[in-house]
Amino acid sequence: xxxxLQTFRLGPSRxxxxxxxxxxxxxxxxxPLLLAAAPVGGSREVEPLTWIENLFLVLQSIWEIAKxxxxxxxxxxxxxxxxxxxxxxxxxxxxxxxxxxxxxxMFLAGGVICSFFALFFNMELSTTTxxxxxxxxxxxxxxxxxxxxxxxxxxxxxMSAGLIVVVLALGLGRNLGDAGRILGFVVVGLSFAxxxxxxxxAPRHGLFDMLQRGLLATPLHAIMGMIHGWAVNRSIRRQxxxxxxxxxxxxxxxxxxxxxxxLLVDAGLExxxxxxxxxxxxxxxxxxxxxxxxxxxxxxxxxxxxxxxPEGDPSTAELDAAADWI
Amino acid sequence: xxxxxxxxxxxxGFVVVFGFLLMGVLTAAKVWFPPPLQLSLQPPGQQxxxxxxxxxxxxxxxxxxxxxxxxxxxxxxxRRVRRGSGGGVxxxxxxxxxxxxxxxxxxYFIQSNSxxxxxxxxxRQAQRSKLTGPWREYELIRLRTRILAYQFDExxxxxxxxxYKKAAVQAVESPFANFEDYFWAGHVYLYTKDPRNxxxxxxxxxxxxxxxxxxxxxxxxxxxxxxxxxxxGENLLKQFDDFQAVFPDWLYVEIYVTELNELQKLYPxxxxxxxLRGQIFQMVLNDANALEAFQTALRSGKLDxxxxxxxxxxxxxxxxxx
Numbered sequence: 021x022x023x024x025l026q027t028f029r030l031g032p033s034r035x036x037x038x039x040x041x042x043x044x045x046x047x048x049x050x051x052p053l054l055l056a057a058a059p060v061g062g063s064r065e066v067e068p069l070t071w072i073e074n075l076f077l078v079l080q081s082i083w084e085i086a087k088x089x090x091x092x093x094x095x096x097x098x099x100x101x102x103x104x105x106x107x108x109x110x111x112x113x114x115x116x117x118x119x120x121x122x123x124x125x126m127f128l129a130g131g132v133i134c135s136f137f138a139l140f141f142n143m144e145l146s147t148t149t150x151x152x153x154x155x156x157x158x159x160x161x162x163x164x165x166x167x168x169x170x171x172x173x174x175x176x177x178x179m180s181a182g183l184i185v186v187v188l189a190l191g192l193g194r195n196l197g198d199a200g201r202i203l204g205f206v207v208v209g210l211s212f213a214x215x216x217x218x219x220x221x222a223p224r225h226g227l228f229d230m231l232q233r234g235l236l237a238t239p240l241h242a243i244m245g246m247i248h249g250w251a252v253n254r255s256i257r258r259q260x261x262x263x264x265x266x267x268x269x270x271x272x273x274x275x276x277x278x279x280x281x282x283l284l285v286d287a288g289l290e291x292x293x294x295x296x297x298x299x300x301x302x303x304x305x306x307x308x309x310x311x312x313x314x315x316x317x318x319x320x321x322x323x324x325x326x327x328x329x330p331e332g333d334p335s336t337a338e339l340d341a342a343a344d345w346i
Numbered sequence: 347x348x349x350x351x352x353x354x355x356x357x358x359g360f361v362v363v364f365g366f367l368l369m370g371v372l373t374a375a376k377v378w379f380p381p382p383l384q385l386s387l388q389p390p391g392q393q394x395x396x397x398x399x400x401x402x403x404x405x406x407x408x409x410x411x412x413x414x415x416x417x418x419x420x421x422x423x424x425r426r427v428r429r430g431s432g433g434g435v436x437x438x439x440x441x442x443x444x445x446x447x448x449x450x451x452x453x454y455f456i457q458s459n460s461x462x463x464x465x466x467x468x469x470r471q472a473q474r475s476k477l478t479g480p481w482r483e484y485e486l487i488r489l490r491t492r493i494l495a496y497q498f499d500e501x502x503x504x505x506x507x508x509x510y511k512k513a514a515v516q517a518v519e520s521p522f523a524n525f526e527d528y529f530w531a532g533h534v535y536l537y538t539k540d541p542r543n544x545x546x547x548x549x550x551x552x553x554x555x556x557x558x559x560x561x562x563x564x565x566x567x568x569x570x571x572x573x574x575x576x577x578x579g580e581n582l583l584k585q586f587d588d589f590q591a592v593f594p595d596w597l598y599v600e601i602y603v604t605e606l607n608e609l610q611k612l613y614p615x616x617x618x619x620x621x622l623r624g625q626i627f628q629m630v631l632n633d634a635n636a637l638e639a640f641q642t643a644l645r646s647g648k649l650d651x652x653x654x655x656x657x658x659x660x661x662x663x664x665x666x667x668x
Contacts, residue, residue, distance in 0.1 A: 149375040172371070
């Protein structure tokens with residue numbers, strides 16, 4: 021039988037996978053409810069909230085998300101580059117076999133769910149500590165917010181989501197292969213970026229912001245996913261946890277660097293005395309000039325690396341050789 | 347062990363260890379780096395930018411509680427007032443006859459008051475009215491409460507307080523009690539040094555008040571005073587943010603600062619009342635009084651750490667302005 025057809029056969033033997041997919045979908049729908057029902061900060065003596073008001077908050081948040089999703093232009097602006105990157109990765113690699121789409125759907129669900137975790141973590145960080153992202157009292161606090169929230173936090177959530185799906189795939193006996201794992205982590209990063217665009221940026225920001233997100237931020241998330249996948253594959257070959265740590269550290273460094281460059285732009289403009297008169301729209305230009313080369317350099321590395329990744333798993337002989345070498 | 351099985355162990359270890367570390371970092375940041383105090387009055391140059399998208403994100407997932415409170419307390423209820431025929435009836439009466447009885451009582455009161463200035467005589471005359479109903483007794487108690495309340499409000503004569511308290515409690519315990527009675531009960535409990543009951547009745551009045559009028563502003567003001575008396579500085583600061591929007595006479599400090607004077611005599615240990623006084627005077631740019639009030643609050647040594655910081659910052663600002 022053609023193995024391409026086997027990939028899509030979801031019979032009784034795939035019961036576990038079916039259940040996991042349903043659970044993922046349930047969590048995806050449930051996460052916003054849990055978030056919205058979370059207690060609001062502050063004393064209840066001044067601002068009491070009854071259960072009916074909490075229910076109102078839940079309904080309101082669902083309505084807000086639904087409104088954003090149904091606004092077609094926002095949706096397109098949020099996910100066009102993610103789709104392009106995914107298509108490019110699949111088209112340039114898979115010549116002999118087909119990607120494991122059910123597992124990729126799991127990675128997608130993982131990315132969506134972890135984006136809510138990251139959202140909650142970042143909200144906690146910016147409201148209950150002094151490390152606010154854009155409204156901190158000093159640039160150092162702002163930097164720490166980006167380091168903890170965006171760097172350490174977001175990269176952890178993404179990598180954890182990907183790793184959990186990888187472990188799930190092992191339990192289900194799915195053979196992802198080197199390229200499959202990397203593609204999975206990239207899908208986690210892309211779905212995270214798309215959710216971030218949909219929830220945080222599309223409802224409030226304009227066309228230029230969204231274009232910049234599509235051209236710079238979404239590829240950056242994809243590259244971070246590729247670094248995660250690279251680390252996991254390396255960990256399998258070396259049979260050591262250290263590559264996981266180094267991959268995580270690299271992703272944290274690049275993500276923090278990307279996010280804090282706007283602080284440098286801000287500080288530079290202040291030194292030049294142009295801080296008050298510089299139009300907001302023009303902020304894109306120095307930011308893109310500084311961030312663009314970093315993203316370009318990483319994209320070049322990602323392109324070269326992706327060409328060398330084998331489609332399937334390493335053979336036993338290859339693994340033995342690697343173990344001997346270590 | 348197969349390399350992939352090893353990977354599973356590494357992955358689970360990574361998620362658990364780094365998850366705990368991440369939560370530890372967040373908890374440590376919460377403990378050691380709390381957010382700076384958001385003071386209610388910020389000079390124009392120091393107002394936060396409104397461009398923060400995390401703040402706007404919060405609005406998606408957490409509607410601001412204040413919006414809900416206002417919606418519940420005033421907007422819906424104002425909409426429920428009947429228009430056209432049947433409109434114009436006060437919301438504190440149950441029927442036309444009830445209203446007629448109240449008008450009769452008030453009429454007697456106005457007539458006799460102009461000559462005798464004796465509320466007891468007016469009440470005695472009002473009892474001659476032929477209108478009867480279950481609200482009859484309540485109306486008399488209500489009028490007595492109002493008379494005593496206005497007399498107390500005029501000269502702050504504390505000898506009136508026992509009678510006033512008795513009448514206000516009777517009015518509140520009546521089945522016809524309404525939001526106005528809650529207000530006066532809160533008022534008398536506040537002035538008889540019972541902040542717990544005062545809080546209860548002001549909260550009831552706040553939740554049931556049908557409009558955003560001057561009286562509503564006074565409820566808000568007394569709730570602020572109660573927060574100051576109970577030492578809840580954070581709540582006080584939050585409430586002060588909306589003070590100008592809620593209290594129509596905020597500019598005319600001399601009208602309502604008398605209440606604060608009395609409360610400061612009653613609650614001499616409440617250092618936050620001095621802080622509130624400083625905030626109010628600073629709001630109208632009366633720097634001398636504000637500075638004195640903040641310094642008195644600081645000298646008392648009873649402010650907690652955050653409120654001490656807030657008072658110090660306000661003093662610095664005033665000195666910079668001078």
